[in-house]
Amino acid sequence: MASWIIQMTVMVLSVFISGGQGKRDKVLYCSACKAIVDELNHSISQVDPKKTINVGGFRLNPDGTMKDKKVPLARSETHLNELLDGVCNSMSxxxxxxxxDTQHKQYKRFAPRESGFTGDFPDFKNFQFAGPETxxxxxxxxxxxxxxxxxDDIISLFSQDAEHVHEELCNRVSEYCSDSSHANEEL
Structure with a gap:
């Protein structure tokens, strides 16, 4: 009897887990993925490229010197983890x-960044803002x-300074932007 309950529980959980991602709103999750990449790229670009951080095991060499390695701060795992901790706060x-023209929907940035606004203001009449009840x-x-x-995938792609991170992360890894209607659009 107990093994039957365990088997049923496993079966129900596997259906629930496998079905969970399939029901996610592709427009929402594709836009979120692109926004993450956009926000991280912007944050990384704001870091002085000359700043470095020591990484490694900090072990002593036989001659008594420390064995460490300097890497650019902007793309270090430590810095990327810090950025990931706050990246979702910018989703507002x-x-x-x-x-x-096309009635295509996607989430886009409407607010200028603090570091100086150089572009045109977006046409707000095409944005749908959630009310305070939401x-x-x-x-x-x-x-x-x-x-x-x-x-792990985000940190790996950004630490490698991979080209086309949004395509790799949003199209291939997460597959939320894998269909042709969202794949190549910029935020």
Whole structure:
């Protein structure tokens, strides 16, 4: 009897777990993935490229000197972990945007960044802002979910300074932007 209960529990959990990701809103999760990449790229670009950090085991060599390695701070695992801890807080600067010509939906940044705004202001009439009754921010929730699930992949891609991180992370790794309607669009 106990083994039957265990088998049923395992079966129900496997259905629940495998079905959970399939039911996620692709527009929301694709946009969250792209926003993570965009925000991290921006944060990394704000770090002085001359700043380095010591990494390694800090072991002593036979001659008594320390064995460590200096790497650029901006793409160090330590710095990337710090950035990941706060990246989802910027999701309040994004809102659902509906393209007036194609009716294609995606979350886009509407707020200028603190470090100086050089572009045009977006056309706010094509954004859909959630009202105050919508306390939980769905994009922030999607961001937090992706950071939790993909943390190792995110750190690996950014520490390697990989080209086309959004394509690799959002199309191949997470597959949320893998269909042709979201794949190559920028935020």
């Amino acid at each position: 600067d994004y809102a659902l945007y509906v393209d007036p 306390t939980p921010n769905p994009l922030k929730f999607a961001c937090e979910t992706l950071v939790e699930e993909l943390e």
